[in-house]
């Protein structure tokens with residue numbers, strides 16, 4: 566018997582099976598041969614929320630949740646966050662290697678010249694009320710983009726996929742800034758192609774009367790935050806992009822599925838939820854009572870805990886450093902003081918220690934965004950701008966993966982067996 570196999574004995578039949586092991590993993594499909602009767606469907610695995618199921622092979626991002634390690638294409642996040650630009654990281658995620666100067670220049674310029682959006686998109690945006698949630702607007706407008714680029718449907722052509730990637734990378738910041746201006750009733754600020762990616766975005770957000778005085782410390786802090794969010798392997802929104810993309814739909818539609826997933830408070834919406842929570846707590850003396858209510862099962866400590874990280878989220882460590890730089894510029898605020906104290910109390914509390922609940926990337930990111938002047942309900946839009954390269958890189962990897970087909974999980978049917986239809990007059 567080969568050493569790299571798993572022997573399974575089915576005690577219902579007494580039969581034994583040897584299933585190959587590759588990468589410490591067995592293929593679920595190999596279990597289908599395990600049957601009691603020849604016409605049985607065969608054995609499946611049951612794994613709600615994919616707690617222990619690999620849905621793909623991926624060479625993009627490596628996470629070791631127990632040891633708090635995150636690497637993009639092999640490079641530790643700490644090194645990348647220190648020196649890279651966001652576009653350089655996006656290139657790395659897509660292409661697998663860091664760009665040389667010529668490659669980075671071409672990539673940057675290709676994006677630079679696609680930052681404008683069709684003015685009809687503004688009419689579309691203006692259909693939203695001023696108080697529409699920014700993520701709802703983003704979701705609608707990105708899927709709307711797909712109708713402006715019907716050529717994006719040809720996903721079999723790598724050059725065409727590159728074009729759509731460029732369009733999405735270039736236009737998402739423009740749309741994100743426009744929907745902010747729409748909420749405020751401010752005139753739209755056109756993209757400026759003489760500025761770099763982050764500077765152009767910040768200018769479109771905050772320029773008044775054509776003027777904005779950039780703060781280099783805050784812009785670099787934003788760039789680092791975008792880098793820290795750029796990919797996180799098979800998280801909920803990336804899985805959504807892959808699953809929806811597996812149907813063969815265009816990348817704008819697949820990415821909008823990722824935006825929808827990110828909107829949820831258990832995922833990207835958590836940084837917004839952190840700020841709401843800090844508001845609810847209100848003052849430091851109310852923290853112990855709040856922590857007690859969480860422990861009693863009333864709500865969660867938002868910005869704490871992670872499906873994969875069972876030690877300190879490495880991104881949260883880096884974000885804390887970024888926060889120091891930002892708050893040195895903007896000053897401390899009451900919410901930050903509550904957050905620091907809340908973190909201190911939770912990290913020394915048995916409930917959180919036992920469950921390995923540490924601050925995640927969202928615990929401090931919202932506070933930083935707020936200090937930079939972004940409204941609370943807008944934070945997840947910044948997460949979406951950061952995560953876009955990850956979604957697109959994972960989508961591209963999926964398209965090129967010969968093993969992938971349309972995503973279609975199985976179920977364990979728990980409903981009625983066959984029964985006869987009941988006419989209306991006989992129903993109770």
Ligand code: CMC
Nearest residue numbers: 831832833835865866867868869870871872920925926927
């Ligand atoms: N506060 C209090 N208790 C918690 C928390 C929390 N934030 N997170 C998990 N727990 C408890 C949970 O009640 C459970 O306890 P018990 O074993 O007694 O039932 C135990 O810890 C395990 O929780 P789980 O729900 O099985 O863990 P999960 O892996 O399904 O959930 C999570 C991961 C991120 C959804 C969850 O920790 C959570 O809801 N955190 C708050 C929301 C948040 O900050 N989300 C951002 C995630 S990072 C950014 C991103 O990737 O989008």
